Amino acid sequence: AQKVTQAQTEISVVEKEDVTLDCVYETRDTTYYLFWYKQPPSGELVFLIRRNSFDEQNEISGRYSWNFQKSTSSFNFTITASQVVDSAVYFCALSGKETSGSRLTFGEGTQLTVNP
Amino acid sequence: KAGVTQTPRYLIKTRGQQVTLSCSPISGHRSVSWYQQTPGQGLQFLFEYFSETQRNKGNFPGRFSGRQFSNSRSEMNVSTLELGDSALYLCASSLGGVSQETQYFGPGTRLLVL
Numbered sequence: 001a002q003k004v005t006q007a008q009t010e011i012s013v014v015e016k017e018d019v020t021l022d023c024v025y026e027t028r029d030t031t032y033y034l035f036w037y038k039q040p041p042s043g044e045l046v047f048l049i050r051r052n053s054f055d056e057q058n059e060i061s062g063r064y065s066w067n068f069q070k071s072t073s074s075f076n077f078t079i080t081a082s083q084v085v086d087s088a089v090y091f092c093a094l095s096g097k098e099t100s101g102s103r104l105t106f107g108e109g110t111q112l113t114v115n116p
Numbered sequence: 117k118a119g120v121t122q123t124p125r126y127l128i129k130t131r132g133q134q135v136t137l138s139c140s141p142i143s144g145h146r147s148v149s150w151y152q153q154t155p156g157q158g159l160q161f162l163f164e165y166f167s168e169t170q171r172n173k174g175n176f177p178g179r180f181s182g183r184q185f186s187n188s189r190s191e192m193n194v195s196t197l198e199l200g201d202s203a204l205y206l207c208a209s210s211l212g213g214v215s216q217e218t219q220y221f222g223p224g225t226r227l228l229v230l
Contacts, residue, residue: 032215033215033216035218037221042223043204043206043223043224043226044221044222044223044224045206045208045221046221047218047219047220047221050216050218052216091159095215095216096215097215102147102149102164102210102214102215102217102219103149103161103164103172103174103215104149104151104159104161104208104219105161106158106159107158108158109158109159
């Protein structure tokens with residue numbers, strides 16, 4: 001069965017620090033898709049990135065970067081020079097044929113608090 | 117393009133009542149999925165609808181049901197509410213509901229069962 005693990009329940013940093021959120025996944029699919037979503041206090045899940053299992057290139061978008069390593073089944077997310085507005089719960093998610101359709105399997109989430 | 121909308125945003129019900137939540141997907145999206153989020157269980161998949169048909173279902177009791185209309189709008193219904201049904205219910209839409217597509221989420225409906 002598919003599974004996503006985010007071992008860090010809560011992380012607290014001071015503004016301008018770099019922070020990495022870990023995500024480890026399990027799946028029997030050879031083709032699968034990984035996602036990161038941000039959930040601010042308002043509750044809406046905001047899409048950040050999608051990565052397919054064949055593309056192991058790291059991605060950078062502004063202060064955000066993602067490191068996908070198939071060998072360790074990890075898809076980690078780094079925020080550089082964190083800001084107070086980055087405070088939110090971050091979810092890693094997985095989809096693939098194992099569960100069919102677009103059904104997402106989510107990790108437990110990591111609560112990130114950035115203090116001024 | 118307007119995002120996914122959900123109504124109502126907040127709801128208070130008592131045990132034993134039933135509730136209907138509504139979701140309007142992004143224009144052109146034909147797949148709608150529902151998720152339940154609770155502090156104890158996290159984000160759990162309820163069901164997915166595509167072209168008015170339930171295509172995928174999570175591990176929830178039959179009290180949870182849904183439907184989709186020809187304009188892709190979806191409703192979910194919970195009958196005989198229990199205290200444990202208190203949660204944030206999130207709706208997501210995607211174009212065709214296949215695994216490689218990104219799902220876009222609405223703001224959610226916060227349900228409190230007293």
